[in-house]
Amino acid sequence: MDKIKLIALLLCASACGSQTQKGGTDKTETEFEQITEVVDTVTITETENNQTTMKKFDIERFNSNQNLGRYNFTDEQRWNVEQVSSWIQETLSYEYYEYITRQNSPYEHFNWYDANGNITMSNARFYGMLIGINQVYDRYGRAHDGENFDAPFKFSLENLIEKMNKEYKINLLDTKKIRSVVRGVQSKLQNTPTYSVSVRDESDPFLLVHVYLIDGNTGKTLFVTTRETEWYPGASEESVVDEYIRTKK
Secondary structure: OOHHHHHHHHHHHHHHHHHHHOOOOOOOOOHHHHHHHHHHHHOEEEOOOOOEEEOOOOHHHHHHHOEOOEEEEEOOOOOEEEEEEEEEOOOOEEEEEEEEEOOOOOEEEEEEEOOOOOEEEEEEEEOOEEEEEEEEEOOOOOEEEEEEOOOOOOOOHHHHHHHHHHHHOOOOOOOOOEEEEEEEEEHHHOOEEEEEEEEEOOOOOOOEEEEEEEEOOOOOEEEEEEEEOOOOOOOOOOOHHHHHHHHHO
């Protein structure tokens, strides 16, 4: 199974739970500031003899503190870190990974380590949506660019945050008001990349959301609609894209 998917599956319960507990925020941090700060937890540095080193997974500390293969703590930058061990049958050894979050922040970061605690992969997410470049590390700790999750979107996440705040007074960093931000390339719209932003209704935040469908190339708002969440009795299963196409006919 793909490592990125495996991480998401193993941590789904804790990730989903933490999102519902987050409060609002009036921070103005940007994507670059947030992700740079997280990456500092696994910074590759130059030693005196010009050899590359990196911060490794502390297996001894993990084993001393883990409970049923999990260890949670807050690091010096106030990021909440959940470390997990995973037994790999093919290699008959453990691998380790970290799920790094901060209260009231939609940004998340994943680090994956091998049996010796050397980092092998890292990526970042925004409301669970993969962003930036999937970094893959060789055995010397040197980073190599993997898939660029931002590549299909000329209108960047940072552009989207600015647009929603300027045009609709909606702060995408406010995890109390934002239910989800997802994006993808829509085959039904001639392979147009889109963002879909779901904002909780102020009067009924549990059952209703206001959805903004945004063109991922131009930043143009294609469609705005109010929809029931999955908790609403008889909620429509029609996708936002299908609803948009239907209303255009």
